[in-house]
Amino acid sequence: MKSCHRFNYFIIFAPTSVYTQKNMKAVSTVKALREELAACQAKKIGFVPTMGALHEGHISLVTRARKECDVVVASVFVNPTQFNDKNDLKNYPRTPEADAEMLEAAGVDFVLFPSVEEIYPEPDTRQFDFGQIDKVMEGATRPGHFNGVAQVVSRLFAIVEPTCAYFGEKDFQQIAVIRAMVKQLGLKVEIIDCPIVRDTDGLARSSRNLLLTPAHRAAAPHIYEVLSAAQAKVGEMSPAELTAWVTAEVEKNELLKVIYFAAVDALSMQTIEKWSDAERVQGCIAVQAGEIRLIDNIKLK
Numbered sequence: 290m291k292s293c294h295r296f297n298y299f300i301i302f303a304p305t306s307v308y309t310q311k312n313m314k315a316v317s318t319v320k321a322l323r324e325e326l327a328a329c330q331a332k333k334i335g336f337v338p339t340m341g342a343l344h345e346g347h348i349s350l351v352t353r354a355r356k357e358c359d360v361v362v363a364s365v366f367v368n369p370t371q372f373n374d375k376n377d378l379k380n381y382p383r384t385p386e387a388d389a390e391m392l393e394a395a396g397v398d399f400v401l402f403p404s405v406e407e408i409y410p411e412p413d414t415r416q417f418d419f420g421q422i423d424k425v426m427e428g429a430t431r432p433g434h435f436n437g438v439a440q441v442v443s444r445l446f447a448i449v450e451p452t453c454a455y456f457g458e459k460d461f462q463q464i465a466v467i468r469a470m471v472k473q474l475g476l477k478v479e480i481i482d483c484p485i486v487r488d489t490d491g492l493a494r495s496s497r498n499l500l501l502t503p504a505h506r507a508a509a510p511h512i513y514e515v516l517s518a519a520q521a522k523v524g525e526m527s528p529a530e531l532t533a534w535v536t537a538e539v540e541k542n543e544l545l546k547v548i549y550f551a552a553v554d555a556l557s558m559q560t561i562e563k564w565s566d567a568e569r570v571q572g573c574i575a576v577q578a579g580e581i582r583l584i585d586n587i588k589l590k
């Protein structure tokens with residue numbers, strides 16, 4: 290029987306290049322990954338889906354999966370169905386060689402670098418209904434985005450059949466959508482949410498940070514400064530007052546334009562009117578920084 294752990298030498302065929310890894314097996318087809326995972330059935334499989342351009346945030350997910358699981362699988366796939374803006378898809382950073390090196394160093398066993406045809410041999414026409422969870426914030430400002438996320442994540446779950454899947458809390462609403470999808474489809478996978486990783490100046494790590502101009506990169510830490518200050522204002526202001534305050538404070542930096550800020554019930558994602566409306570309240574923000582859209586969030590209660 291094939292061992293499913295820690296290989297010695299592998300060559301991968303990524304869409305743009307061919308390169309070698311020592312301890313990780315990188316494959317570009319679903320069939321090849323399924324064959325490798327066939328030997329891992331009784332094991333606890335941890336899965337970290339990504340769109341590449343990896344950073345410390347992604348690596349924290351791999352590290353957690355490595356600690357908790359027998360086998361760690363990652364995927365690197367820029368999923369076209371979750372982009373509602375063609376330019377955003379075209380410009381999304383792609384760094385597959387560096388990604389492979391980082392994943393191997395973090396202890397990944399298998400990584401899938403699939404083509405679009407491999408994930409979508411036929412167009413995915415499924416329309417999910419998540420009620421109000423995906424109608425607000427990112428869902429309201431990026432139409433179709435979460436349907437695309439649900440399409441790709443459900444496909445990847447069907448391929449990998451993970452025991453646990455790891456997601457970063459920077460995409461707070463995405464985690465709620467994925468949990469709703471898992472429940473709706475009756476999947477067995479456990480969704481593990483992991484804390485936001487920040488640069489030393491407070492900016493939440495994101496692949497999109499690479500695309501910021503130097504001036505916007507210098508402005509961006511102001512978002513977290515304001516979110517942190519907002520935490521201290523919860524006793525003094527209503528959620529609506531806090532929303533107006535955060536918006537005005539962030540926009541004191543003229544390079545930052547608030548797309549939305551909302552104090553939401555951390556389970557339903559719906560805006561609250563009073564702090565007592567929800568057990569846990571999260572402050573979620575999206576900001577336009579030049580051409581780049583940044584999101585972040587903080588626990589308010």
Ligand code: PAF
Pocket residue numbers: 338339340366368371438441442460463
């Ligand atoms: O969070 C992301 O990077 C993506 O939305 C995900 C979950 C990998 C699906 O493409």
